[in-house]
Amino acid sequence: MRLLLTSSGITNPSIADALVGLLGKPIAESSALIVPTGIYPFPGGGANAWRAIAGKAQGPLTELGWKSVGVLELTALPSIREESWVPTLRETDALLVWGGDVLYLCHWMRESGLADLLPSLTELVYVGVSAGSIAMTPYNCDAEFDLEFVPDGSDMGVGAERALGFVDFTLYPHLDHPEMEDASLANIEKWASGIPVPTYAIDDQTAITVVDGAVEVVSEGHWKLFNP
Numbered sequence: 001m002r003l004l005l006t007s008s009g010i011t012n013p014s015i016a017d018a019l020v021g022l023l024g025k026p027i028a029e030s031s032a033l034i035v036p037t038g039i040y041p042f043p044g045g046g047a048n049a050w051r052a053i054a055g056k057a058q059g060p061l062t063e064l065g066w067k068s069v070g071v072l073e074l075t076a077l078p079s080i081r082e083e084s085w086v087p088t089l090r091e092t093d094a095l096l097v098w099g100g101d102v103l104y105l106c107h108w109m110r111e112s113g114l115a116d117l118l119p120s121l122t123e124l125v126y127v128g129v130s131a132g133s134i135a136m137t138p139y140n141c142d143a144e145f146d147l148e149f150v151p152d153g154s155d156m157g158v159g160a161e162r163a164l165g166f167v168d169f170t171l172y173p174h175l176d177h178p179e180m181e182d183a184s185l186a187n188i189e190k191w192a193s194g195i196p197v198p199t200y201a202i203d204d205q206t207a208i209t210v211v212d213g214a215v216e217v218v219s220e221g222h223w224k225l226f227n228p
Contacts, residue, residue: 003208004125008058032070037098040104052098074111095126185224203221
């Protein structure tokens with residue numbers, strides 16, 4: 001599995017070129033599945049999931065000219081046979097994991113079996129957007145916010161500060177976004193000071209690629225690395 005971890009999708013030519021490089025072929029010759037699951041806990045989640053699927057959200061993703069695009073809804077997977085979705089996933093070139101609630105997304109990646117399956121998908125390109133990117137890291141920078149959406153009586157919030165840990169660094173997206181006070185450089189630096197792994201703060205024009213453990217920043221914007 002090769003990773004392209006973005007803050008807001010394929011927002012500039014440099015990130016688009018990185019995606020094509022990871023795919024090893026043009027987007028027009030590549031298939032994709034989008035995972036909208038993480039957005040559902042937010043108000044208007046269903047409408048926002050549709051926007052992501054239809055290519056009408058702010059972050060460009062499904063509208064890039066893929067050969068084909070399907071939907072992989074994680075909450076449905078535990079109730080259907082693996083033969084109904086695993087072969088399709090294994091044949092897919094790119095998995096597009098939309099943003100939203102990191103805690104909810106990680107929960108359903110585990111419950112659906114996707115988290116266990118990902119390491120075996122050596123040819124897959126995993127494209128994360130915001131929460132979809134954070135989920136691949138060991139620590140959830142949105143834990144405090146995500147806990148607001150945990151249902152009463154649910155144990156989903158246990159270990160909310162941890163994510164799936166597929167990489168050995170963590171990531172804080174939307175650096176200096178004017179509508180996200182928590183994403184100021186000062187706030188990210190404060191959060192990163194308590195994390196025992198490197199933290200990349202990236203804006204919406206920046207992405208991180210990971211191939212065989214090698215990490216590279218791709219940016220037409222700004223970013224900062226905080227070491228522990």
